[in-house]
Amino acid sequence: MRRLTRRQRVSAIVLAVLAACFITLDLGGGGLSQAHSGVRGTLGALYRGTDAVLGPVRRWLEGVPAAGSNEARISDLERQNAVLRGRIAALRTDRRVTEAVAALQRSADGTDAAVVPARVIAFGPGQGFDWTVTLDVGTNDGVHGGQTVTDGDGLVGRVLHSDADTCVVLLAADPGSGVGARDVRTGEIGVASGRGTDGLLFVPLDPHADIRVGDQLITGPTKASSYVAGLTVGTVRSVRTSADGSLEAGVTPAADPTSVDFVGVIIDGRAADAARAPLQPGPGTRK
């Protein structure tokens, strides 16, 4: 064990106090918003470049657990067939992307707005306690802060910040996130708050509301929420009454926050004259 010199002790204390000052400053308001914006923009551009190189490796690694059961039995054959397995993984990825695009197109058909397809290129530096992802679209594609992000079937989150070519999305599962939601069966409205790996927690405005396991929640009501109305938030999996008599419902999110990959940002159709062509509502769909 090394002993700290007096100078080292003073340095550690000064830096710790400095860090505490930064936390206080950032919690108190937008004192560091410019610094956040600058560093995020720089890192976003670097994430984009790095993902172009490491993306295939990452997707292969993410596919490894699914192939785990076979690996034990045919380990020798797997070594010989590494190249073929890589191709299979690529085909699976292509099929998943195709299905995701189809879902996004259906989503675009069901709304008045255009949907910009995007891919997750990075997770928040502190994934596990900071539920954000970075997408490969930005203001050049018509994406701006506050816009809703969907995976085609359900709500993923909303855009927090947007730079030229990238944007940061706050996932609905983030503990700091709150979504205005409506129970499809009863029409009861309330707030669904993020609970990380535990999904969402729905608290209806009426403490005596009739909420049951299996009820589906959608975003809404229209114009009273920062999210586009009508997207599936999730399904109620448990209902309990707390000690003060208020009702709480555990919700399984419609879009799994830990495996988001291909998503769509719902933008105003008029802002969609961008480099990446958005998916427009198809002919014959409702307006």
Place this chain on the structure above:
Amino acid sequence: MNNTTPARAAAAAAGIGTALLLQATLVAPVFGTVPVSLPAVVVAAVALVDGPAVGIAFGFAAGLVADLGSDHPAGILALCWLAVGLVAGTFAERRNLRRDAAAVAVICTAAAVAATALLALVHGATIGSAIRGALPCLLGDLLLAFGIVPLVRRMLRSDRLRPPRPVGLPVAAGGHRG
């Protein structure tokens, strides 16, 4: 503190940048919700070789960049990774690679739990998830540490990056350099 040469400063900046990029594009997606942190492991590995002074500075700088690139309040990771550098630099044994890697994993996991708990307090949530994720985080950090610690040790002891005066030897006035 005169261990800084242009080559060491450039290597430190490159190390921070590379670790943050790999964390966001490879490590975090692969480990999912488990808060395994490559930059924290790199900070601890550097502190093991160069001592607490370098560990404190390197940890604070890396943490601050990661904080500013995130959406949580700046200073949280800077504070936690500063502590990682301080503890790893002060208490490391530096003789046995396996023990050092295990120490790095334990220190980084403690820092991850602390960071998660701090974030939970900021968001008004409970710290249950921080404690639940500790064991998988420890295993992930251990995996990274066995790769990163020998790599960083070899790099920092190369001729170009070796400090002007050997780290850890008593100086004329007594005490130890860091």
